[in-house]
Amino acid sequence: MAAEVRPRLTVLSGPSGVGKSTVVAHMRKVHPEVWLSVSATTRKPRPGERHGVHYFFVNDDEFDKLIANGELLEWAEFAGNRYGTPRGAVLERLDNGEPVLLEIDLQGARLVRESKPDAQLVFLAPPSWDELVRRLTGRGTESAEVIERRLAAAKIELAAESEFDTTLVNTSVEDVARELLALMAVV
Numbered sequence: 479m480a481a482e483v484r485p486r487l488t489v490l491s492g493p494s495g496v497g498k499s500t501v502v503a504h505m506r507k508v509h510p511e512v513w514l515s516v517s518a519t520t521r522k523p524r525p526g527e528r529h530g531v532h533y534f535f536v537n538d539d540e541f542d543k544l545i546a547n548g549e550l551l552e553w554a555e556f557a558g559n560r561y562g563t564p565r566g567a568v569l570e571r572l573d574n575g576e577p578v579l580l581e582i583d584l585q586g587a588r589l590v591r592e593s594k595p596d597a598q599l600v601f602l603a604p605p606s607w608d609e610l611v612r613r614l615t616g617r618g619t620e621s622a623e624v625i626e627r628r629l630a631a632a633k634i635e636l637a638a639e640s641e642f643d644t645t646l647v648n649t650s651v652e653d654v655a656r657e658l659l660a661l662m663a664v665v
């Protein structure tokens with residue numbers, strides 16, 4: 479008899495601008511059943527971002543309350559804003575045996591590894607440093623100062639690649655989305 483494949487918690491991390499959201503959006507276009515946790519953040523919405531879809535956009539007091547009430551599975555400060563994973567929805571899906579995907583930063587990935595040791599950690603790497611800078615700058619959503627902060631964080635994140643179970647290089651969005659789906663045992 480074939481061994482049962484138990485859906486796992488999968489964490490996708492990688493430097494800002496590497497293409498995490500793009501890959502996940504493509505994945506969910508092809509497989510809408512893939513569930514992605516919607517994080518809470520104190521960052522202001524970018525044009526086109528919607529509350530409850532891309533993030534739960536909250537103010538500092540609201541974020542403090544989420545922490546105080548134990549409502550976050552993990553949280554971290556990244557480039558001047560706070561981000562956290564709502565605990566309830568993630569645990570509910572895992573309890574129902576459904577695969578769960580988190581798109582979070584390195585600090586969050588480390589915290590998930592501590593609290594959920596069977597989670598698989600996937601690192602999305604850029605084809606090169608220059609291409610990462612091109613993508614982050616080309617997105618046109620951040621000021622020069624924020625880009626500098628995010629690139630400083632990117633150096634730290636790239637140096638931590640060996641902490642992850644798997645590295646995928648984002649040369650082709652379609653290829654990486656396919657590889658991630660396979661790792662999540664969705665296809």
Ligand SMILES: Nc1ncnc2c1ncn2[C@@H]1O[C@H](COP(=O)(O)OP(=O)(O)OP(=O)(O)O)[C@@H](O)[C@H]1O
Nearest residue numbers: 493494495496497498499500613617648649650651
């Ligand atoms: N394989 C690719 N080839 C070329 N451009 C890409 C590729 N993947 C993503 N991009 C582009 O790179 C830019 C950054 O992508 P995206 O916003 O998905 O990154 P991210 O990792 O989610 O960033 P952040 O962590 O800051 O949210 C976007 O303009 C996107 O269109």
Ligand SMILES: Nc1nc2c(ncn2[C@@H]2O[C@H](COP(=O)(O)O)[C@@H](O)[C@H]2O)c(=O)[nH]1
Nearest residue numbers: 517521553554556561562563581582583586
């Ligand atoms: N630790 C966490 N990191 C998160 C979460 N949600 C998103 N992120 C990461 O933050 C940065 C910046 O995101 P951006 O949308 O402002 O570009 C990026 O690395 C995201 O993956 C979270 O809940 N926890």
